[in-house]
Amino acid sequence: MSEEVYYPEFSPHFPTLVAGLQGKTVAVWGHLRPDGDCIGSQVALVRVLRNMGVDAFAINTHAVPYNLGAFIGDTPFYQPGSPDLPVAAESITVDCSTLDRIGASAAPLRGKIILAVDHHISNPGFGKQNWIDTESAATAEILAGIFIDCGVHMDAITAQALYVGIATDTGHFRYPATSHRVFSLCSQLLDSGAKPAEAAHELFEKESIGRLRLLTLFLESLEFHHDNRVCIGFIRHSMFGETGTDRSQAEGFVDFPRSIDSVKVAALIEEQADGSFKGSLRSKRPSVRVDQVAAAFGGGGHACAAGFECRLPLPGFKAELLRLLEKTVSA
Amino acid sequence: MSEEVYYPEFSPHFPTLVAGLQGKTVAVWGHLRPDGDCIGSQVALVRVLRNMGVDAFAINTHAVPYNLGAFIGDTPFYQPGSPDLPVAAESITVDCSTLDRIGASAAPLRGKIILAVDHHISNPGFGKQNWIDTESAATAEILAGIFIDCGVHMDAITAQALYVGIATDTGHFRYPATSHRVFSLCSQLLDSGAKPAEAAHELFEKESIGRLRLLTLFLESLEFHHDNRVCIGFIRHSMFGETGTDRSQAEGFVDFPRSIDSVKVAALIEEQADGSFKGSLRSKRPSVRVDQVAAAFGGGGHACAAGFECRLPLPGFKAELLRLLEKTVSA
Structure with missing residues (x-):
């Protein structure tokens, strides 16, 4: 034990759990569209269990995304329906706020999850054991x-996977949950072989030239309205062809107009192949309700992040969007 | 003392230094075009000295940049020539690799700096005392x-200033010098009142429209060379007028070309008012030594981050830079 005890409610139960799983095959489930915290938690728990004599494997309905593939090492990952999928005697979930977050395989596992490890406030505690701490930045x-x-014992792949989970779920140490414990744990993960620069290289330095060209076109399109409190950027469908990119590569662009001091609502309007428009809206404060604007177009989302689709011609659509946003930023 | 001793060679001398400065007025100098590590170090050293009975103040040839103003609190900052500039009995430098980095005031201070605190490998040790550790990510x-x-004792402004210095000089925990010690110190700075989310808000969500326009012009200027392993971006002096910005607002732009998978060295070339050029070079790995390229132009820095100034006409300068960079990325 280190001098600092991080999770006194959970840690004493870990050796008991491992003892009870000896000789068993254990599935460690992550959620749909897995992110860094999900994959990092799966990699780490599977590797630690295997190293302690438990035949664990990771399983996700969706495949490991391309930008996280470098972090799984030789950890066994499966998808439901894989021909060589092991038969699991027990199942654990990590980073899943509900059992349904694992996908269509949830039904037969209801009531049978032996452990849910999570940090989401909406988690009802669906496991037989639940190690849920909502003040933690990451699972x-x-x-x-x-x-x-x-x-x-953590090997270097385990330490790096945990570091990546923490780094990605804290917005790379930018979100409010970035605590003393976060930094203290990271310092210890580095002792076990985590490499922040290598993680950052995989996460942030693998961009394509095309994506940077697409970003440039997006930034050129920015329009400021309503005393610079609203910023709208446009992606024409033709831009994907011009830059050799696809829609997935515009992910995160809306953070650029959002970074402007005066901007209360940032919008990314993306033209679809059929000429309709997809809108992403972001506000900086929950009191500026972009979900209500999205709802006016038949969409939805959260107070600070919402989206919609629209089939109106651009001039009429833009006028209507600006009218609704003026009300929103003046509220 | 904490359990971990971070700087056993330097720390025992700090109480002696403070004892010798009692009753004296002390100038804490930062470098030209001060960055987060420079300002953060000045704020922290000045505040700690003042709290220990030493009449210290911070002084910089260039003003505190707009995005760091929120971190200085009531720390006294001056520029040379200020009518109310205190007369300093002693001078200390922080984050200055040479005395000339403080600017035109260097000459009368030569041989008189009582302490230089720095982490630059090119620092010759120009102080009477030198607390230089080149393995540290930040001063x-x-x-x-x-x-x-x-x-x-550190107050919350001191802890936040040190956190900002570490966060900015590690590229927000992305550069290779991001070590166990970096995270361990950050965990303790949070105990003294550092607030990562507030720092990130000031550093990343207070951008001006002009800076985003300047970024757009910079991204439009990007050129790829040597099989896309080298990317160079240009900022013409006229762009500052066009966008209502100044030089300090181009900080961090070089990270955009650096984010490209194929790019091994990214360069930002900035035209000065007098037509000369300032170059900032970034590599992704210490084995790609951009400090050696900078040194060929009379500049310096670290293996992965270096800078220089050049009075050659652009075509000749660019050809020479590309020739040197071709060797560097092929090494």
């Missing part, structure tokens, strides 16, 4: 703390 | 370690 933070509390 | 890291080693 990987909880696992890292438990492993360090228990003096569990 | 603020060295100061944070010394203060914690010595059990010095």
Whole structure:
């Protein structure tokens, strides 16, 4: 045990869990469209269990995304329906706020999850055991703390996976949940072989020239309205062809107009192949309700992040959007 | 003292330094075009000295940049020539690799700097005392370690300033110097009142429209060379007028070309008012030594981050830079 005990409620139960799983095959489930915290937590828990004599494997309905593939090493990952899928005696979920987040395989597992490890406030505690801490920035933070509390050996792939989970779920140490514990755990993960620069290289330095060209075109399109409180950027469908990109590569562009001091609502309007428009709206404060604007176009989302689709011609659509946004930023 | 001693060579000398400065007025100099590590280190050292009875103030040839103003609090900052500039009995430099980095005021101070605190590998040790650690990611890291080693009281502004210095000089925890010590110190700075989310809000969500326009012009200027392993972007002096910005607002632009998968060296070339050029070079790996390229133009820096100034006409300068970079990325 280190001097600092990170998760005194959970850590004493970890050795008991591992003892009870000896000789069993265990599935460690992640959620649909897995992110860094999901994959990092799966990699780490599977590797630690395997190293402690438990035949664990990771399973996700959707495949590991391209930008996280470098972090899984030789950890066994499967998708439901894989011909060589092992038969699991027990199932654990990580980073899933509900059992349905694992996808269509949820039904037969209802009531049978032996452990849910999570940090989402909406988690009802659907496992037989639940290690849920909503003040943790990441599920990987909880696992890292438990492993360090228990003096569990972590190999370099495990440490890096946990680091990536923490780094991605804190917005690379920018979100409010970035705590003393987050930094303290990261310092210890580095001792076990986590490499921040290599993680950042995989996460942030693998961009394509085309994506940067698409970003340039998006930035050129920015329009400011309503005393610079509204900023709208456009992606024409032809831009994907011009830059050799596809829609997935515009991910995160709306953060650029959002970074402007005066901007209260940032909008990314993307022209679809059929000429209709897809809108993404972001506000900086929950009191500026972009979900209500999205709802006016038949869409939805959260107070600060919402989206919609629209088949109106651009001039009419833009006038209507600006009219609704003026009300929103003046509220 | 904490359990971990961060800077055993420097920390024992800090109480002696402070004792010798009692009753004296001390100037804490930063470098030209001060960045987050420079300002953060100045804020922290000035505040700690003042809290320990030394009449310290911060001084910079160039003003505190707009995006760092929120972090200085009531720390006294001056520029040379200020009518109310205190008369300093002693001078200290922070984050200055040479004395000339403080600007035109260097000459009368030559041989008289009582202490240089720095992490640049090119620092010759021009102070009477030199606390130089080239393995540290930031000068603020060295100061944070010394203060914690010595059990010095840090107020929240001091802790936040040191956090900002470390966060900015590690590329927000992305560069290779991001170490166990970096994270361990950050965890302790949070205990003293550093607020990562507030720092990130000031650093990343307070952009001006002009800066985004300047970024757009910079991205439009990007050129790829040597099989896309080298990317060069240009900022013409006229762009500042066009966008209502100044030189300080181009900070960080070089990270955009650096994010491209194929790019091994990214360069930002900025035209000065007098028609000369300032170059900032970034590589992704210490084995790609951009400091050597900068040195060929009389500049310096770190293996992965270096800079220089050049008075050659653009065509000749660009040809020479590309020739040197071809060798560097092929090494």
